[in-house]
Amino acid sequence: MKKLLLCGAALLILSPTAVYAKQTENTSQIYPMVANSTVVNWDQLTEELAKQIQNFETDIKITYTGKIGDLKKEMMDALEKAKQQAVYASGHIESTMVSADSLGNVTYKMKYLTSQTQEVAVQKKINLILKNIIKPSMTDFQKVKAINDYIVSNTMYGTKTKASPHSAYALFFEGQAVCQGYALAAHAMLEQSGIETKYVVGFVNGNEAHAWNLVKVDGKWYHLDTTWNDPLPNRVGAASYDYFLVSDNQISKDHTWIKGNYPPATSTKYSYLLNVHFAHQLNNIVYFSNTADNDKLYKLDMTSGSKSKVLDKRALYITGTNQNLYYSDYSNGGYLTKLDLKTLKAEVLVKQPVTNLKVSDNYLMYNVQTKEHKLKIN
Template identity: 30%
Template sequence: MKTYFESYEQYKRQGNSIKTTTITAKQLLPALIAHMERMDRQFTLHINGQLPMPIDELLKEAFDQCHLEQPFYTQHCEKRSYKYRQLTKNRIKVEFTMRYRMARQEEKWIVDEIQTILKNRIHPDMSALQKVLIVHDYIARTYSYERHTEGSPFAVYTFMNEKHGVCMAYALLFEKMMEVLEIPCYYVIGKAAGEGTEGHAWNMVQIDGHWYHVDVTWDDIGSIPGREVRYRYFLVADEKMRLDHEWNENHYPICTSTKFEAFHRLYDGCVVNTSVYYPHPGNGHLYEMNLANYPLQAKQKLSVNIQFCFSINGLLYFRNDSHNRYLYQFEIAAEELTQLSAEPVIRIYETETTLEVLYADETTNSIQKLFSADTESEDSLRVETDENRLEVPLNTFGDSWVASVEQQADCQPMVFKSADGIELIVEDRCKQLTVDIYINRGLHIQITSKRKNVEFHQPAQLKMPTALIPGLEQQLSKQKALEYFTDENFIYIQLFKSVTIQLKK
């Protein structure tokens, strides 16, 4: 990478920081980065020595290159202005004013959220390839391209909250996740075919000593029916990337390896252990590619046409288009294929805690993720109420139980109780909560706050008399949808959000 300026790491190794106000021209870029990393709104620098170019050109060069280091902070700097004064022949005072697209509390929320997302998906023993693939798929499947957002479409905070944004947000989130995973990565600014004169952003990532391009924005194809993510721009060499992308090649490492070209025709993959499973781009059959063996080779696992392939709890779930578009589960080790629904599937998508299945009759099913990091025993699902919980009566109307509560600022955990033995214990402290439980060809649990669905940080615990809904345990056991256990009279279910558990007719 060719640049006039010192690197940020070199600048820090020399003992410099935001307290360093007198710098050389070569230190201008890292000094700016140090202040933007802290999101400083106003600061002053004194540049000593002979300049290699006029001061305005030097400042423009520094701002144009600041995305090469700490882009998560420098690119969130929305507006930059400065004024300068020549103090002596070889000393210039520059006063900077900055405006940012995120606040400090928003930055903290983003970093905490990223840590949680990666903890739930990434294991330390995974290879760099597995980690990069999982992050690529998470972003492409979870977010969508949209310029019209309530917050700034360029900001990662807006992107993660509203699930919409532009290429800058895609690339900044990817770069920040790579930083957390300690995988070398660049945020790349350039142009791309069809993007007009506005420019485009993507990433470069290093795997096993080689650099590759990754454009998650262009791999997000959620608007194509039945497909959500492709790999045409996943781990791409310069030669192929130049066909429809342009960038300043002096500012970035070269990408020459074609090791992962086997990915480029695939779509909708999911990682299980060291393999990726996906529908074959030609016949739609389930295929497996072992990421630990090179060259990468694919082999067929099932001769059925599949769509919406996901991995939850070590099992594959997909729509079987060879059998009425029903939901199927595939146990990889045993090679056991099981039909889970008798209703056609419209869509399958993933949340932080569940796999959501939408059926043609507009019903839904939630398959709960099991997190093994802090595995709880069955007894830990049984949480006894105590005097610190707010007790709320569940009103009974035939096969329906309803309650709503609104608390003051000092919120308490809650327990909802009915006269016939239903209990719902909520550990999260919510100001307003509405619970609607009803039985209609299955068990439906709707939990909302101000008419919006709730996702709990700590799982709620539902205690349900088994006599109220015969067959519930058998359905849970077959689908492995939720974490639960039973005793003689009750079934205890762990909930992170509203769910529907259908019973077969």
């Protein structure tokens, strides 16, 4: 099931209007600010405004001493350009009020989905996550995959948050958000990992407002929708790659956007990742449920992109360690099963339907109905 709930509400709030503007875009670092700055041209005003938006300032006052033409138009043009420079932060803007006096004192009153304190916490959280999942030797592809996998594996789609569910803060600290929170979080993580990225606003299934990302990998643009790579309802270990590094043609089957506002994504290099669900990677091999073959257990060689069937069994909730895979065998009642990857010998460990498998500290964690159990593994 795709993620639709409440994405539209925030994204409509974030569409630009006239003097009382409400925004869409985003960024990540927080800078020390100079209050009541004086600028001599509109380019300087735009740059200063972008810095203060990036710092999540709520009451931005700038004195403009240059030539004044159409003041209203110039102020709004500066705002739109500043948003493009401060993408992450402007993606969190809920509303903006703009005013000016005859002396050139321009004021932008901003209301954000989060606070400066929350965004400082977000930055610390991102730094910690990236330190753990991103290594200097990684390729761009590996970095994007690591970020996608982290978001999908550690969060869920939902609105039961104290913070705005449209924010990256909610996703990082409450473990759930809607599409806007997913896309903003991904944008910040990608950008800080050195990946060029765009925050995309569009629609899904015709008229449901939605947000996702474009990323540049090895010089080519691809779409990345972390929200739609995360199943609804949430299922631990159920990451998919149907919306991972896909082309315009592929994603346009159910996504629409103003294509002229974004770079084209024409490459199909990573199309071999389609139909990959419940993926678990051991070394350079990804074991997964192939949705194109009734969730049968397959493997994908990440070097060649070739897929092959491992077992003629429906395997879900796949996890593993060393030479063993663990999964729910839906060809056999959903029983917990271990597969020796060297011998391909399968062994039933629990004769009950199990879900939400994961390995933690030499234990295999799993659920029987809603109760969590654990099993010691070597």
